Amino acid sequence: MTNAKPTAVDDLLVFFEDNWIRGNLLRLSSDPEGADMYVRFVNGVRIDAKHGPDHETIIRGEYGTFRLKPDGHFEYELDYTLDVVKNLTKYDQLIEKLSFKMSDGSGGTDLGVLTLAIDGVNEGDKYHEVLDFDDMGVLSRADNFSLPDYRNFALSVNGSHDLTLLNGYVYDTIPGVDAITEDGFSDTVLSPGSAPVSLKMLDGGEFTFQSVSIAELSASPFHLTLTALNDGQIVYQQELEVTGPTLEVNLEDIEEIRFDFMGNSVVMDNFSLFALL
Numbered sequence: 001m002t003n004a005k006p007t008a009v010d011d012l013l014v015f016f017e018d019n020w021i022r023g024n025l026l027r028l029s030s031d032p033e034g035a036d037m038y039v040r041f042v043n044g045v046r047i048d049a050k051h052g053p054d055h056e057t058i059i060r061g062e063y064g065t066f067r068l069k070p071d072g073h074f075e076y077e078l079d080y081t082l083d084v085v086k087n088l089t090k091y092d093q094l095i096e097k098l099s100f101k102m103s104d105g106s107g108g109t110d111l112g113v114l115t116l117a118i119d120g121v122n123e124g125d126k127y128h129e130v131l132d133f134d135d136m137g138v139l140s141r142a143d144n145f146s147l148p149d150y151r152n153f154a155l156s157v158n159g160s161h162d163l164t165l166l167n168g169y170v171y172d173t174i175p176g177v178d179a180i181t182e183d184g185f186s187d188t189v190l191s192p193g194s195a196p197v198s199l200k201m202l203d204g205g206e207f208t209f210q211s212v213s214i215a216e217l218s219a220s221p222f223h224l225t226l227t228a229l230n231d232g233q234i235v236y237q238q239e240l241e242v243t244g245p246t247l248e249v250n251l252e253d254i255e256e257i258r259f260d261f262m263g264n265s266v267v268m269d270n271f272s273l274f275a276l277l
Contacts, residue, residue, distance in 0.1 A: 003033070003104070003107055003236075004031075004032040004033055004108065005107045005108035005109065005110060006029060006030065006031040006032075006037055006064040006102060006104045006108050006110050006236035007029060007030050007031075007101070007103070007107070007110055008026070008029045008100070008101075008102050008110040008111055008112030009028035009029055009030075009112060009117075010112055010113045010114070011025070011027065011028050011112070011113075011114045011115070012114075012115045012117065013114065013115070013116050013117070014117045014118075014119065014122055015089055015116070015118055015119070016118070016119050017078060017085075017118050017119065017120050018092075018121050018274060019273075020075075020076075020210055020272055021075065021076040021077070021116070021118070021133045021255070022074060022075045022076065023072050023073075023074060023114075023116075024071075024072045024074070025039055025042070025068070025072040025074065025098065025100050025102070025112070025114050026039065026071070026102060027072070028070035029072075029102060029110070029112065029217065030103045031102070031108070034102070035104040035105060035106060035108075036071075036105060037071075037072070037102055037103070037104055037105075038070050038071060038072070038102065038103050038104075038105060039068065039070060039071070039072045039100050039101070039102050039103075040100075040101045040102065040103050040109070040222065041100065041101040041258050042057075042059050042066075042068060042098050042099070042100045042101075043059060043098060043100075044099075045059055045098055045269070047068055047069075047070055048070070049070035053070055053071060054069060054073050054245055055069065055070070056068060056069055056229055057096070058165055061076070061092075061096045061098075062096060063075050063078060063082060063084065063085050063094045063096060064077050064078040064079045064085070064096070064245065064277070065079065065097065068097075072102070072160075076096070076116065077130055078085060078094075078118070088114045088118075088120035088121075089120045089121075090119075090120055090121055090122045091120070092117045092119070093118065093119050093120065093135075094117075094120075095115065095116070095117055095118075096114065096115070096116040096118070097113060097114070097115050098109070098114040098115070099112075099113050100112055100113070100114065103140070114243070120260055126273055129153075129272075129273045129274070129275055130270050130271065130272055130273070131153060131199075131270070131271040131273065151212075152201055152202055152203070152275065153199060153200065153201055153202065153275075154199075154200055154201070154244065166245060174232075178184060191238075196258050196259060196260040197258065197268070198239075198256060198257070198258045198259075199256070199257050199258075199271065200255055200256040200257070201255070201275060204229070205255070205275065206254060206255055206275075207255075207273050207274060207275040208250070208252045208253065208254070208273065208274035208275075209228070209246065209249065209250070209251045209254065209256065209257050209271075209273055210249075210250055210272040210273065210274070211246055211247060211248040211249070211270075211271075212246070212247050212259075212268050212269070212270065212271050212272070213245060213246055213268065213269045213270040214242060214244070214245050214247060214267070214268060221241050221242060221243040222239075222241070222242055222261070222262070222264045223239055223240065223241055223242070223262055224239070224240050224242050224247070224259060224260065224261050224262065224264075225237065225239050225240075225260040225262060226238055226239075226240055226247075226257070226258070226259060226260075227257070227258040227260070228251045228254040228256070228257050228258075229254065229255055229256040229257075229258070230254050230255050230256075231255065232254065233268070234252060236251055236254070
């Protein structure tokens, strides 16, 4: 029986610069036989599928960076070190294009183009921030230090900022205290479950929490108690079941968020937040 080829469809996605920019290259594509579809190449770069469906291939765009999975899902982060991005204002627009080759896994392929349009917003409006801690560097065993203030956010673990690190291994100066640690690709927040992790803005301002990547699990699924506070009062508290690599909960206008993993050792990365400048 001859394999019927899939159809890739050109697509346009429009976001404001402070949005969580994400999507799927294959959202309009189809296969006449209902086969699973995969992205094989993007802008000439092979998408790595050998390391599993959740492995992300990094594609450098003109104004930022794409992280793409084999099934077409992607996230995009603007590069605010570029003047054209830094100076983006309302009524300005940046355009990124991704030319891709997709496959049905049985030899059928097709080509498509995703156009990503990013509209600017004025200063003072809400902006999107992803805390990935990937510019902190690796510390030595001798380096006792306090968790630094990071992009206008303060991180604490069980109310403490003290810890010691060595190339990805955590040496607690206080029993049960978590740490930021180097995983070989980016720095991440490690929670052994015995000490809640708290995140808030240095100036006490409000922000919106959207998601956090669960980079490594000690057990799956497991339960997490997520608590959000405003003016010292609990405005949200829920026990959630974590079953996958991303925890998504939209909590608006909060001043602090706490993660209690209830005895599970968990590595977190890529906190997706909206905050006020």
